[in-house]
Amino acid sequence: MLEIEAHELYNLEDKVLVDVRSPSEYNEFHIPGAINLPIFEDEEKKIIGFIYRTQGTQKAKDFGYSIAQSKLARIFDSFRKLKDNHRYVIVYCWRGGMRSQELCKALSSAGIQVIRLKGGYRAYRQFILQDIQNRLRGVNFLVLTGKTGVGKSKILRLLKMEGLPVIDLEDLAQDRGSVFGKVGKKTKVSQKMFDALLYESLRGINCDYAFIEDESRCVGNIHLPDVLWSKKEEGVFIELENSMENRVKNILEEYTKVEGWEEEVRQSLERIKKYLGESDYTEALNMLKNKKYETLVKFLIETHYDRRYRVSKKPIYTINCSDIQRCKAELIKIFDTYSKICPSSFPR
Structure with missing residues (x-):
């Protein structure tokens, strides 16, 4: 799995950032210029969260995998089109956790090479808040x-x-x-x-x-x-x-x-x-x-x-x-x- 640190994003040209969080998460905040290809819709994410709270981690994972599996063909098609148009396709979720990790593995197994943003949006936010001072100097x-x-x-x-x-x-x-x-x-x-x-x-x-x-x-x-x-x-x-x-x-x-x-x-x-x-x-x-x-x-x-x-x-x-x-x-x-x-x- 190829990974990139937040500060390295700006070294790459001809790139597209893909936010795989739910639409409501994306709408609240995202990396400017990123597109949204959610693994889970808002309602699906709520159900997974409910299962996690009431039935535990493994049950929530199993349910999440079943939803994702049903969407893989569409997801693969979307990422192939992105790779046709961009040299680098960079995937991120909230903190570089299961959503982006599992998706990148699945894409790699299908021969679609993407890059995962290490630490996700949270790492990006930490970087920009620190770098704003440098930019203003x-x-x-x-x-x-x-x-x-x-x-x-x-x-x-x-x-x-x-x-x-x-x-x-x-x-x-x-x-x-x-x-x-x-x-x-x-x-x-x-x-x-x-x-x-x-x-x-x-x-x-x-x-x-x-x-x-x-x-x-x-x-x-x-x-x-x-x-x-x-x-x-x-x-x-x-x-x-x-x-x-x-x-x-x-x-x-x-x-x-x-x-x-x-x-x-x-x-x-x-x-x-x-x-x-x-x-x-x-x-x-x-x-x-x-x-x-x-x-x-x-x-x-x-x-x-x-x-x-x-x-x-x-x-x-x-x-x-x-x-x-x-x-x-x-x-x-x-x-x-x-x-x-x-x-x-x-x-x-």
Whole structure:
């Protein structure tokens, strides 16, 4: 059986990672880019677990083997196709245990040579959490800060499209970090999945500076690694400004894309009721009910968000983003001022 350590994954080109855990395990977290070819479906895994708890290890193994045997022809066919298209096929489960071991043995007996990730996802996670610090050692941050709605996320997306190095924490977390942060966001990201996505983003940075948004230690339920947050606090802060009209427009564009957002806003208003007070809370609910969305957004900006806005570090630059293309151009100039190490392919 061929095995590979987690850190060796990045030495291989033309590879595909195969997560053989159940679909729900895969959906909760997996190595970015991996595909899911489960040995057991969710319900099958539950039954095996029940047998293990009530009848013991051997009974659970026997039942698991009987299920796997019935799927071998389909599994072999799937792996043959993967081998036809990739030089390396790497298999992993949670901790490199029975699922990946037995599958690799069965594949080998059928003449299908794959590689097993030693220690499984758990070993991969241990590796990336340790290596994040190494990845950050040579990176400095240009930190975009500014009041709600000025367009920080929009600007980060534009900079990324231009090929500049960007760490978009809110996009990775699928949360905007406020009480309204999940409005219109249907994808749930676990801490483990966020850490994996963050690590892959950091691996993609080959400049000495990168853009990042000013965030607190937590983005919704996601906790930022301490080393990343500290590095961000040491960065060059750039405050973005915008008109109230544009701020309202940006928020409505960002938050109202997905059906059902109104109910999510109502629930979010309930959570900040104690901060708004009974009168303002009732007024905000009425605006939502009467579909006075622009009025509601302006009301919340003025009565809640702007009053709570604080800059943790004095900005070195202040840029007006009413003209978003001009704002982008100014940020690129700042990047050029600071960044001395970047691929020659970048249009400097």
